[in-house]
Amino acid sequence: MTTAPDQRWLRGLRALRLGTGTALCLATSFALDLPIPVVAPVFAVFLLALLNRPLSLKDGLRLVLVVALTTGSGLLLAPLLRYYALAGVLLIGLCLFLAFRYGLRGGNNLVATFLVVGLTMISAAGTADTELAMTVVGALIKGLALAVLVLALCHRLFPEPASAPKTPAAQAMSNDDATRLALRAALVVLPAFLLALSDPASYMPIIMKSVSLGRQSCTTSARGAARELLGSTLLGGLLAILFWFALKWFVHLWMFFLWMLLFALLLARKLYAISPTRYTPGFWLNSLVTLIILLGQSVQDSAAGKDVYTAFAVRMGLFVAVTLYACLMVQLLDTRRRLRSGDLPRGEASHPKT
Template sequence: MQLQARRVFRLSCVVALSLALAYGLGLPLPFLAPMLAMMLVSEPAPPMKLKGLLGLSVAIMLVPGLGLLLIPLLLNYPMAAVLLVALGLYASFYLSVNQDKGLMGTLLALGITMISALGTVDYSLATMVLQSLVSSVVLVVICQWLVYPWFPEDNEPETSTKPTPEQTNWIALRGTLIVLPVYLVALTNPLAYMAMIMKSVALARQSSLVSAKNAGIELLGSTFLGGCFGLLFWSLLGIATNLWMFFLWMLLFGCYFSSKIYQLIPSRFSTSFWVNVVTTMLIVLGPAVEDSANGNDVYAAMFSRLSLFVIVTLYAWFAVYLFEYLHVRRTQSNDVASNVSSSESSIC
């Protein structure tokens, strides 16, 4: 089988299987499992071994668990806690960009924001998010173990170019600027704005891979398209509402998105664009399942969340352009200063 086809089937099967098992086992925040599966499996690589899984599980309990330590600070010393959250966000995006640890960086960003915000309402909600992160990652890796032997990767490693240290610092600062204001807004009502935090982290992750020139179509386009696919998915699921059909629809949608990600179906958009489409769709679908179970108006809640997502995306677009402008100005001023110093030295 062609390598691209193997990657398509591997990614779609892992995402669909992790979704079915997360909902079937009744995990807290079950939509986190397919979201993390998309982030983890979209980068072609063999699954981690048992030793790596144990180490990652411990790291998840320790690193995102730092959000639990921020809860007393938020309640008693909010300014100090917000500064620590900003430092944690910078470290998370630095890990993602410079150290090639995208999953750990994303989990750190989600942990220190979601866990600390929910902890101001109820400590048990914060521990539930931490348990959900750990169980979701373990579930995704187990799904990888089951699927990978059927669709293995070639042995040829793919090399990727790393940004310079200066670019890494700017990208990490840009990601922090995208998430931190959303986090501050979410502190006013963590339960209502939790999906907005997840969306901002996904946008910050995507913004590290796009240029300012393409930020508008990449960020806004993927958000809007993800919302449309979420509405379409929910409408199709209404034909026969059960876990088996949930799995099959996710498998079908996953095959389509994976084909776009790996260019089996040609697309002018980047991999990060389609990953964000899937992430947005899952963030829309996850709360919709809870709304349906609680008897709430699903479509009204969907449109409300999508409106918030568009606002957050517009702000992320502005942040990308602002930091690009500041970066260009700083580079130009440094060039002018270096030219002046070189001319003075030549005169002397």
Template sequence: MVSRAPMPLAARRTFRLAFTTSLAVALGYGMGLAIPFIVPLLAVILSAAPAPPPGPKKLLVLVVAVMFSLGIGILLGPLLQSAPLPALLIIACGLFFSNRLAIAGGKVAPATLLAFGFTVIPAASSVSQALASALIASLVLGVVLAVLCQWLVYPFFPEDDARAPVAAGPTPTESGWLSLRATLIVLPAFLLTLTNPAAYLPLTVKSILLGREATQLNLRDANSEIIGSTLLGGILAIAVWVCLSLAVELWFFAGWMLLFCLGLASGAYGVVRTRFKASFWIGTLTTMIILLGAAVQDSANGKDVYQAFAVRMALFMAVALYASLAVALLETWRSGQLLKRRKTDLSGVG
């Protein structure tokens, strides 16, 4: 009897992310959630790291933590109207803490959901408590459905039994600097969202994910990866939309997402060798999901999909350009400060 060779680990991770995301698309849109693209977006955030899915106890803890962090956003919404400056300071501190939790603590998924609680929910709550409540319900249910998709897919494409070595994290000083940098990337998009939360909420979501992506890049790679992943995500969103127009069915939508996710995940996990890091391909995938989700909602609401997409894509590119410029300026300023400090230390020694 001939034994089959096990599937390579990189291939398993690729199929796992693609099938989890595709199943999340089917569940999110099939159940008619208020914001259905939240489910596949959360599926990518929770599944991108090569690790087993959380168990029932961890899921319960995650749901409680999500409800707590999103509840903070409900309280900050009225404060934005009555005392905007203190509210913005609290939001900035909350963003910094969430970024620090992701960078130093390695808890990317809870930190991202906490960032949503400090930005997306207050923006929606400042306009309508009903909108904020619908967002919270979608996010909490989205987390549960995303983990359910992980549970269903993981047994077919598991990790190896041996634990992968954990990479050394940044120093406390470095993680603080990266957290500050990510916070400064998110804040302008959040301020723009406050002018029209119903229209610009996807922009804040994108800026949060962009800030996470920027923390994994150095100055040399920032321009090509931040701008490139945003542009490629928009191009692929158009491609999926054109493919979907051939047959407007939920299962076709999930199938097309499966194919496109397979291509992007193969780049993220090294099945296809490229010069880009995994963050580039994951950033492209999340951008594609956000833009597609917004386009589907525009179509359902009777809006001009192509005009809305063009405006949204222009805003996404503007945020990407700002993020790239901000990284360059901040790193240049920091390098100058470090150089001055070294000269001061050398002169003191002399």
């Protein structure tokens, strides 16, 4: 008879797996000079946070193939965006809504997330240059393949106990709730996509950030939207600044890995409630994703000889603007729902109490 492992020990094991996998994926991406090196660690964070069991070789290859097909759908929409912009944007918005709704109705959340990424990043890149779009497709597929390999390695290094309870399957939402939240998530992502159409090469990080916010908005209430969405964005920016100055003490790939391991472990402790806080797991997950995106872009700016601090300030300002817009969408749509259901008197909506 096997005994169930201690829950605190099990959460610590999962935190160690998440921190190690994130750091390893980030360092490997930059060591291999992948086209968009932040893609692989972001995918690794999602995989390690959502899956407590390793993917089999067949399932891993199937996931990569599905992502290749779904992200390739963005290439089909690029000509429509180039020649019939309004129709293309409306179609992208509809596809985003359907992708988010698919995940909320009990579908594979990973596939839904990758489909959203592919629809936005690849179609935006395709409007500027087909070669750039193919580069983004390659970056997404290589990044996911690396993330799947790191997931398998981390489960080999820190295996899940056989007696550990399996993660319960996500409950499918009702049709009305799924429709409402999918619409909200699509509206969160769409402005960042429109911004990226003006300069796809520069605004790819904004799209990745908006996709993370769209996922987080599906589990955030209007009351805690500002704390969850804006708080996690600001925390991720602050950690990126601390990481950057810590890395400047000794610039080396191994130190890059070790510092990422430390920061990821600190956030993973909060994510898995080893040291409980009032914030949700989505808060800490979004903080980690924001840290990776901002830090990775700063490293690339430094390698390209750009002004790192100016670029970081502009990027952080855009992140905050996108997050404030996401908070506004959550508040507006939730207030509208409560008015329609009669939970909130119209007078209270117009004149909130102080």
